[in-house]
Amino acid sequence: xxxxxxxxxxxxxxxxxxxxxxxxxxxxxxxxxxxxxxxxxxxxxxxxxxxxxxxxxxxxxxxxxxxxxxxxxxxxxxxxxxxxxxxxxxxxxxxxxxxxxxxxxxxxxxxxxxxxxxxxxxxxxxxxxxxxxxxxxxxxxxxxxxxxxxxxxxxxxxxxxxxxxxxxxxxxxxxxxxxxxxxxxxxxxxxxxxxxxxxxxxxxxxxxxxxxxxxxxxxxxxxxxxxxxxxxxxxxxxxxxxxxxxxxxxxxxxxxxxxxxxxxxxxxxxxxxxxxxxxxxxxxxxxxxxxxxxxxxxxxxxxxxxxxxxxxxxxxxxxxxxxxxxxxxxxxxxxxxxxxxxxxxxxxxxxxxxxxxxxxxxxxxxxxxxxxxxxxxxxxxxxxxxxxxxxx
Amino acid sequence: xxxxxxxxxxxxxxxxxxxxxxxxxxxxxxxxxxxxxxxxxxxxxxxxxxxxxxxxxxxxxxxxxxxxxxxxxxxxxxxxxxxxxxxxxxxxxxxxxxxxxxxxxxxxxxxxxxxxxxxxxxxxxxxxxxxxxxxxxxxxxxxxxxxxxxxxxxxxxxxxxxxxxxxxxxxxxxxxxxxxxxxxxxxxxxxxxxxxxxxxxxxxxxxxxxxxxxxxxxxxxxxxxxxxxxxxxxxxxxxxxxxxxxxxxxxxxxxxxxxxxxxxxxxxxxxxxxxxxxxxxxxxxxxxxxxxxxxxxxxxxxxxxxxxxxxxxxxxxxxxx
Ligand SMILES: Cc1ncc(C[n+]2csc(CCOP(=O)(O)OP(=O)(O)O)c2C)c(N)n1
Ligand SMILES: [Mg+2]
Numbered sequence: 001x002x003x004x005x006x007x008x009x010x011x012x013x014x015x016x017x018x019x020x021x022x023x024x025x026x027x028x029x030x031x032x033x034x035x036x037x038x039x040x041x042x043x044x045x046x047x048x049x050x051x052x053x054x055x056x057x058x059x060x061x062x063x064x065x066x067x068x069x070x071x072x073x074x075x076x077x078x079x080x081x082x083x084x085x086x087x088x089x090x091x092x093x094x095x096x097x098x099x100x101x102x103x104x105x106x107x108x109x110x111x112x113x114x115x116x117x118x119x120x121x122x123x124x125x126x127x128x129x130x131x132x133x134x135x136x137x138x139x140x141x142x143x144x145x146x147x148x149x150x151x152x153x154x155x156x157x158x159x160x161x162x163x164x165x166x167x168x169x170x171x172x173x174x175x176x177x178x179x180x181x182x183x184x185x186x187x188x189x190x191x192x193x194x195x196x197x198x199x200x201x202x203x204x205x206x207x208x209x210x211x212x213x214x215x216x217x218x219x220x221x222x223x224x225x226x227x228x229x230x231x232x233x234x235x236x237x238x239x240x241x242x243x244x245x246x247x248x249x250x251x252x253x254x255x256x257x258x259x260x261x262x263x264x265x266x267x268x269x270x271x272x273x274x275x276x277x278x279x280x281x282x283x284x285x286x287x288x289x290x291x292x293x294x295x296x297x298x299x300x301x302x303x304x305x306x307x308x309x310x311x312x313x314x315x316x317x318x319x320x321x322x323x324x325x326x327x328x329x330x331x332x333x334x335x336x337x338x339x340x341x342x343x344x345x346x347x348x349x350x351x352x353x354x355x356x357x358x359x360x361x362x363x364x365x366x367x368x369x370x371x372x373x374x375x376x377x378x379x380x381x382x383x384x385x386x387x388x389x390x391x392x
Numbered sequence: 393x394x395x396x397x398x399x400x401x402x403x404x405x406x407x408x409x410x411x412x413x414x415x416x417x418x419x420x421x422x423x424x425x426x427x428x429x430x431x432x433x434x435x436x437x438x439x440x441x442x443x444x445x446x447x448x449x450x451x452x453x454x455x456x457x458x459x460x461x462x463x464x465x466x467x468x469x470x471x472x473x474x475x476x477x478x479x480x481x482x483x484x485x486x487x488x489x490x491x492x493x494x495x496x497x498x499x500x501x502x503x504x505x506x507x508x509x510x511x512x513x514x515x516x517x518x519x520x521x522x523x524x525x526x527x528x529x530x531x532x533x534x535x536x537x538x539x540x541x542x543x544x545x546x547x548x549x550x551x552x553x554x555x556x557x558x559x560x561x562x563x564x565x566x567x568x569x570x571x572x573x574x575x576x577x578x579x580x581x582x583x584x585x586x587x588x589x590x591x592x593x594x595x596x597x598x599x600x601x602x603x604x605x606x607x608x609x610x611x612x613x614x615x616x617x618x619x620x621x622x623x624x625x626x627x628x629x630x631x632x633x634x635x636x637x638x639x640x641x642x643x644x645x646x647x648x649x650x651x652x653x654x655x656x657x658x659x660x661x662x663x664x665x666x667x668x669x670x671x672x673x674x675x676x677x678x679x680x681x682x683x684x685x686x687x688x689x690x691x692x693x694x695x696x697x698x699x700x701x702x703x704x705x706x707x708x709x710x711x712x713x
Contacts, residue, residue: 099690100517128517150515150690168519169477170449203448204480233425234446304424362695369685376654380683384695387705 044250049270050260054316056324064269069331075116075264076326077340079108079319082132084344085141086293089148092352093297099150104131106262106292109318110226112136113267114194114287117275121191123184124163125177127170129226130196137161141351149355152364171201174210174223181219181282192220192278194271200231202248203239211252211284220278222271223254227261228291233304249284261287262318289318395575398431398568400542401507404549405432405469407579409439412467412553418445418454419471419507428473429509429568455481455506459488462502467553472508475562476519482527489558490533503556505549510538511603511650513566513697515690521565522687523602523651528560529628529660536627537584538562540605542573544625547582555584564603571606587631589638593618596644596710599635599661601625604648604698611703619707627657635661636668643674644710648703653681675713680706 051062086103093101104111111132118124124133134144139161147154147166155165167173177195184191201207202225214221225245229236242248249256255277259270267287274283290313294301301310326332366381367373373381395403408415417432423446426433436444447454451472458468472478478485485506492502512521529536535557539545545563552559590609595617600608601624612619620638624631639645645665647658658679665677680698688696 099515150517151692152689168517169480172480200449203450203453205450205452206480231420231449232428233421233423234449238446239448298428303426360691360695362692365685365688365692365696366683377684380653384683387702 042250044247046244046246046256046258048258048260049266050263051265051269052263052321052325054321056321056328058265058325062266062269064265064272067265067268069326069329071116072265072322073326073331075112075268076319076322076332078112078116078132078136079264079322080340081344081347082108082112082135083319084341085131085135085144085348088348088352089145090293090297092145093148097352097356098145098148098297100296100298101148102129102296103293104129106313106318107226107228107289108132109264109322110224110261110267110287110289113264114196114222114224114271117268117271118194119191119275120162121189122162122275123180123191123193125173125180125193125195126163126166127173127196127198127201128166128168129198130166133196134161134163137163139163141347142354145352145355146358149358151358151360152368153358153360154355171197171204171206171210173197174201175206175213177223178210178213178217178219178221181214181221182217185217185219192222192275194222194224194275196224196226198231199225199227199229199236199239199245200234201225202245208248208251211249211254211282214282215252215254218281220275221282222274222278223282223284224271225284225286226289227286228289230291230295230301230305232295232299233301235305244286246284246286252282252284254281255283256285257283258286258288261289262316262321264318264322290316292317393575393577394572395542395546396569396572397539397542397545397563398429400546400573400575401431401549401563402433402435403575403577404546405435406438407550408467408469408553409435409443411579414465415467415469415553416443416445416461417469417471418447418458420447420449420454420473422446422471427471429565431563431568432471451477451480452484453481455484455489458504458506459484459492459502462504462558463492463500468504469553470504470506472506474516474520474522475508475510475524476522478506478508478524485528485534485558485560486531490531493557494533501556502558505552505559505561507561507563509565509568510562511564511566512687512693513603513650515693516565518689521693523649525560525562525602525627526651526656526660529630529657532628533558534628535559535584536562537625538564538602538627539625540564540567540602540623542571542575544582544588544623546575547580548584548625550579551581551584554581559584562602566603567606582625585626585629585631587634588623588625589620589634590623591619591621593620594642595619596646596707597622597635597638597642598646598648598707599624599638600648601627601657603650604703607698607700608648608703611700611707614700615704615707617707624657630660630664632664632668635664639665639669640672643672644713645673645677646680646703646706646710647677648680648698648706650682650697652684652686653679654684656681675710678706678710 115133115136181193423436458470461468597620
């Protein structure tokens, strides 16, 4: 319990005991003051950013430079298109034309804002719900439908999209994002990586490991937490006892911010800034949003959450507020809306048709397992092809 | 009472929670939601959030924390939402649950039941159709059980709760609601480590388990064969006696499982028969299994899984030997 130095080499003489004792106390206090003072070694706080409020008015001071109205119209179109795609997918799934589907309804601003903030060379790493990101980055829509119809061919992402395919095992992809970011730095490339994970995903060990590596290696990474308040039936409050998910960044020594995830402009600004500063290391951005729909088409949310909660979030709809902003400035009309929706319908129907024309070839299951065809596998392949048992 | 496998497992969990006050269930969405397959429906209401716990989304956490509870004398029953996500807890299972007893010479033990839906055939998304029984049987130290009927599911699960070991309880998703059967409402046990001879015959032996049992039964019935059908029920420890006895009797063995063929459970069965009964066979042992590739997307599932025709052709070939 003693601080170092208290055991001196003095030989105590009886007449000087009290003097020595006094000196000892003095020394002790001095050393204690030097070495053992209780002091604050870390303090942190998390900022929250909103630019466009629920009614559609913007905070001029926070409005990002270089974002003009034509870009906001573009945002609005992407937001609306993503929602139209979701609606189509739910309906297709109900008809048995898709397998299970995970809608992104309510979360469009987080996805569109972050994707539009990416520069052409930036790379994204999604989970399974970032449909809006794929759309902005130009994934051919028939590929998207092909994935959700249950074919690996849907994962043949064109190079130009600069993104990894959908990833289902929650949070595991974040380590790859850190690795890809490492490679950008290693090769001196001017590109950053933007990764996505849900609120539930922040509970996985891989989330912490990815963040911690990113901090140590100081890689150009923007980690987005798409906090939609639910992980299937488990509410955000049951994932972590922390007040915010953003503050987890402190444990890894990286930057952080919390953003109104239903505000496409705030998300755009936060992600643009983080990308611009990515040479100085990673940033964790918690986008606070809401999953307005079911977890997937196999889920029944009425089992675990109240409709009042959903209705309250409906007032904060990410698309409505952009529409209000645009109509407030006389930049959008009902006629424009109608013709946009017509155009969407055509585009979506064409892509669905193309995806539904796809015919799988069972040989492809075998031919893409290794860079070569091992003899042992070739035997199974021949067997399968010769027997054609699947044509039964 | 008529129960499907989901009902039967629910009924077993109910019995365990009532009988053993130290037992708790933990997992993702097992509470209010009743599990993504509704297997735990009603248990949250009956036993409360203190015993039927929704956890943070973390499989290593679910299994690792359960191991701690077990060491401390509780009976944890963790659920992993799909077997494909148990791999995030693989280290806890293989490095800890499988080893605690042996590395401490039984001073520390890990009695727990790790439940998870396994196997495919239900057009699920990627990673939702895994058959991990070989992985979990391989290290030794984990008991691996996979029922094929509601009756067995309930009895095996209750038996697992009375053992002092880690039991991997693999529940074939496809069988949760495939058929109903008369299942006692009261508690009963089905022995772990003992295969079930579900049909007696002389011409060949078919050794199988899990999702393939019903398919094999159908084929044998349609072809009106005199065949032994052995449903393993427990993968590890394997019921050597049942397998060898049947192989010696019929002299012809077909092994059928859904998991990939290479390095699978079929290889183990085949080796044991070769070691114990090779001179009593009158044909090479045959395997019908999925190809040696990871479980494909649902659009390819029909080309991947063993089906009735494939089993039937294999039987014809074997009988012609
Ligand atoms: C490792 C792993 N465990 C479990 C699952 C099953 N599962 C799929 S999504 C999900 C909830 C994810 O919640 P969150 O991270 O908040 O993302 P959200 O679905 O809300 O977008 C779960 C448990 C999975 N896909 N991966
Ligand atoms: Mg979520």
